[in-house]
Amino acid sequence: MKNLLTLFGLILWVSCTSNSYDLIIINADVYDGLGNPPAKVDIAISDGEIIEIGDLGEAKSEKIIDAKGMALSPGFIDMHTHLEPLMDMPLAESHVRQGVTFALGGPDGGGPWPFESYLDSLDQMELGLNVGYLIGHNSVRRAVLGLDDREPNLQELEEMKASIESAMKAGAFGISTGLKYLPGAFSKLDEIISLSKVASQNGGIYTSHLREEGVGLIPAVKEAIVISEQADIPVVLTHHKAIGVRMWGASSQTLALVDSARAQGLDIMMDQYPYAASHTGISVLIPAWAREGGKFSERVSDPVLKDSIKAGIIWNILNDRGGSDLRRIQFSRVSWRTELEGKTLHDWLTMEGEEPSVENGAEYVIKAQLNGGTGTIYHAMDEMDVEKIMAHPMTMIGSDGRLSEPGNGHPHPRAYGTFPRILGYYVREKGVLSLEEAIHKMTGMPAQRLGLANRGIIKKGMKADLVIFDPQTVIDKSTFVKPHQYPVGIEYVIIDGVLALEKGQFLGRTPGRLIRKTELTER
Template identity: 35%
Template sequence: MPLWILNGTVVDGTGAPPRRAHLLIDGDTIMDVGDALQPPAESDAEVIDAEGLTVAPGFIDLHSHSDVALLVDPVVPCKLNQGITLELLGQDGLSVAPLTDEVAPLWRRHLSGLVGTYDVEWDWRSFDDYLTRLGPTAANVAALVGHGTLRLNVMGMANRPATAREIDQMCDLLRASLAAGAFGLSGGLVYTPGAYASFDELVALNRIVAEAGRIWVVHIRYEGDRIDDALDEMFRIVDLTGVALHISHFKLMGRNNWGRAQAVVDRIEEQRARGRDVTVDQYPYMAGSTMLSAILPPWAHAEGPERLREYLRDPIRLEKMAAEVEAGSPHWESFVGNAGWENIYISDVAAEEHRDLVGKSLSQIGDLWRCSPFEAAVRLLLEADLAVSMVLHAMHEDDVRTILAQPWRLGGTDALLGGKPHPRSYGSYPRILGRYVRDEGVVSLPEAIRQMTGGAAQRLRIDDRGVIAPGMKADLCLFDADRIIDRATFDDPMQLPDGIAWVIVNGQPVLRDQQPTGNLPGRVLRQR
């Protein structure tokens, strides 16, 4: 049955000015767009009157951690209510596939603070197996394969350079995952085991990514004092391989670096002017979020979660850890050094007896337990078996605005979904459209929509989504531009935004007035 959307203001995802137009959708496809279209007088077609609403392509989340959550809840309402119709999984080098029988239990435990502790069996093994497990869903999904996951399969959590043979084995796994439909390779150079990789290992893998025409999506090694070193490393990889580089959750952490955004923007502009293919994604907040175990130096994670638990009980190693957590080390940037204990808050913890600590800072927990913040973090990690997440406040809003205004900046939520999450999980895209577009004018509405839709689809080399035009897939978000705003806060983050009226995926309404319709038309997209 055809679907008509009448009287809306279309912002088509290309950056073109808004225009009043009607849409005709048949099946999963936009058939026509124009101001003279009208449904036949005698028709059983569904009609949505979009008077007063902006009609945009569905938003694309280029940095999602719903890898396991989608297997439990195929709707993920906090994403649908932001207008998101496509999530890109497998981020930060930490994809949940491929896996061997031997490493699957270890990886599940290692990632528990990031992807959650859902009661779902991790019974997939190949990348293809995992993609097959994902459907059906409300929104579309796509996935990257993680560099850390490839390394884990070949050499476990070993803290050493890979041999030539081991690099060849990683390359074979990478080729198989790309052939199964992975959109590219993700890296997390602050996370283990990816942090242990040599430069040559990253180059070898990215030569394959470049040859396949895919992208390298990376959490760079440093986001604070040494961000220039991290960018130099990535630009060298681009020069040697020709790979398309996309930097995850681009930001500047640490008070010492506030106000430096224009300088790093200039560095990316210089690379692009030289013909390098470089983009970034960004969430519009001054705080980050990840698993609490990431505050520990990389050597502590070598050999896996069980050995880490041993280290967390060893006084000699704890003393060494505590010093590095405060100051960092030559090849590792400390989250605590960038944020400070007083600015790191617990957002989720698997241990039931510690749920009352969610929302408290590590400084506050240390005071409560009459110990140092480091000792509090160690106790939490031990008693929750590492399944702890954190929010850390370390950025400045002026830098957020500077990055947001760049045409090569694209959208991503980086949403962790458990406990008392970062508000970006519920409010990222409405916050941009309400606060930074309508209220502050940091970026225009057509440009913000392009960043979230057409620009993101182009980055993923998806040619049939992200733009409103005949022949494109009917992924759409209908919202009131005068009302749209985020309501999620750090104190009360699980609040749905205002102003989004409809979300449509592959021609089927999946959200109406903040309520899921029950339709699950989403597809698992595979890059070929």
């Protein structure tokens, strides 16, 4: 009798708890992340996963969110994130408030070094969102060759290949290059192909800040396509753009190159941020040879060399990232003179009583570099190119944003507003994308690209990385004048089943962690 009563009690307990969940979301318009139209279904979550989808009106839950009038989508995946401040900003509030649940770091050839020990340190940290990393070619090359403008010898190349191999086995998602930056600018095609083959053999992808995004853009895209073919590796043209007045409209050519390469069986994709202004250091205006070996100050001390350096800067201001106007060059971070943050190169010259000419602008670029450089916003892109690239079916979304916090510098507004801007401005206001297309570009498509098989779409058994937003009000608030503003309309963010944002309020929780690519391939 005792055993019978025990069995009866167990059956009763199972029947009472089989339809009880940690969290249920009801009445939302659910976008699956695959580009399909929304469905009106309920979502049940337990133990960090989506357990049930359908009519859950009779189910019980510790918490129920009524999302009537709102959209529910997979959490946004940022394909290009500057996570350098993560150790100091582990909550990553500027990203979580945008709906980002996974961010990919190590872009543009940069990223942490030594790679493996950095990832081991992150394993010990409590994080506000999930992160993964690429291994940066510039980091690897700098460790072996410094800033020398030369090809590696056989031994040095093998050392670099071993570093890529080690990073891939430690969990890198692939290799990134920054061929416009030092020391990547000094690398030849054969070097990049050799290293990319190592990443490819370990299941990685290749993302590239192209060798040129201005006047040399077309050859640079062709170079990336050759790398894909020769290294047998999927390629992402990261933060794809056409920069500088002379190149406005060139996206028609670059997108045609992508289409042609894909028609030949090559795996070429892009990511993009939704702004007509870029951000990088002031040094991008300076010819690479002038900074080779870290001897810039010596070279500008030589009058003959300085004339050549200045001529190169003037050319870049007029034809490339400078946008032909000193007002298009805006300082975001100036550690040695913070009152310049938010001001333009034109403003700086005016403040100093100098004529705001291109020649004087070049002198002040040299002065800025000698003082330690600046973070700089370049308003040198055309909106039509932005929209054309965005609408291409192979374009994903990546903020290129650096983790930010109010009061710290004058960041590019993409750090706070990328994903809400897509949803509010480019979907609702301009109609460049449908809502389901935009969500696909921010969720299912990047998840597939990165091999995140259990994230990025809404399906039973998937990780519960979810965003609930109001499609009628969602919008970015950060501007180039006042960047430190969080978006509105992102109401809930759920990471691995844990509420990180509730009714628009950031909760300061740490449900995130480091995700290594090796975890995904070992399953």
